[in-house]
């Protein structure tokens with residue numbers, strides 16, 4: 001039987017998620033709950049809804065089908081969503097204006113690969129390939145593995161963007177089929193990592209060391225949030241971790257941005273923490289302090 005999984009997007013002609021021109025498959029579901037998440041619609045594994053009130057033409061069809069009879073009210077507030085929404089998605093099925101939008105799509109490997117294979121000529125000319133992102137690819141291990149194996153069978157370069165938070169055996173199974181890891185580092189102190197992402201850093205670090213020890217090609221994507229990351233101890237610990245890995249990881253600084261804020265509103269959520277985007281000078285200054293021996 002074909003391996004199935006849940007994705008929420010496939011983007012073509014991407015140039016920031018690995019080398020060359022890439023097709024990025026966004027898998028739904030992530031165990032982390034980063035306060036700054038720029039894809040909040042990726043966090044839950046199940047299908048969910050965006051509500052865009054500005055697109056509503058007040059036809060009333062969603063109210064007719066909603067078992068709770070008040071879809072607008074429910075979808076505008078995450079607390080009401082949790083309390084009353086049954087997740088039946090009937091409102092999205094009848095909404096023709098796009099005001100209620102389904103996020104997520106249950107699909108199979110062949111369907112995804114058909115889209116990826118359509119871009120093969122661009123991969124060949126640019127040195128690109130397929131990138132799995134999310135969400136978290138390690139959260140759908142069987143689906144991710146099947147996609148990676150399929151891409152490998154077509155000789156397509158593979159990259160995986162990951163937080164590194166997942167089961168060791170899943171990472172171990174996928175590792176031979178991943179040409180490049182784009183490994184996000186958000187914090188290095190476990191208690192701070194837990195405070196801002198909901199999980200400890202330790203299993204991530206252990207997986208990172210495991211991947212590095214087993215020949216993985218790794219780009220470390222270091223999140224940068226002014227003030228939060230501007231401290232000597234963090235930069236020292238980060239430099240020590242990078243220097244101690246059994247591989248020479250490339251380093252990319254990922255400055256915080258606020259693209260996810262509009263999405264929070266569409267999910268009925270509020271922005272809990274307001275992070276300031278850094279200036280180019282701040283980014284350069286932060287980067288210059290990281291030392292790899």
Ligand code: SF4
Pocket residue numbers: 065066067068069070071074075084085086087088089090091092
């Ligand atoms: S998903 Fe179902 S219960 Fe939830 S708002 Fe839409 S119709 Fe109502």
Ligand code: SF4
Pocket residue numbers: 055056057058059060061062063091094095096097098099100
């Ligand atoms: S079905 Fe869509 S357009 Fe019609 S009232 Fe509901 S949200 Fe608005």
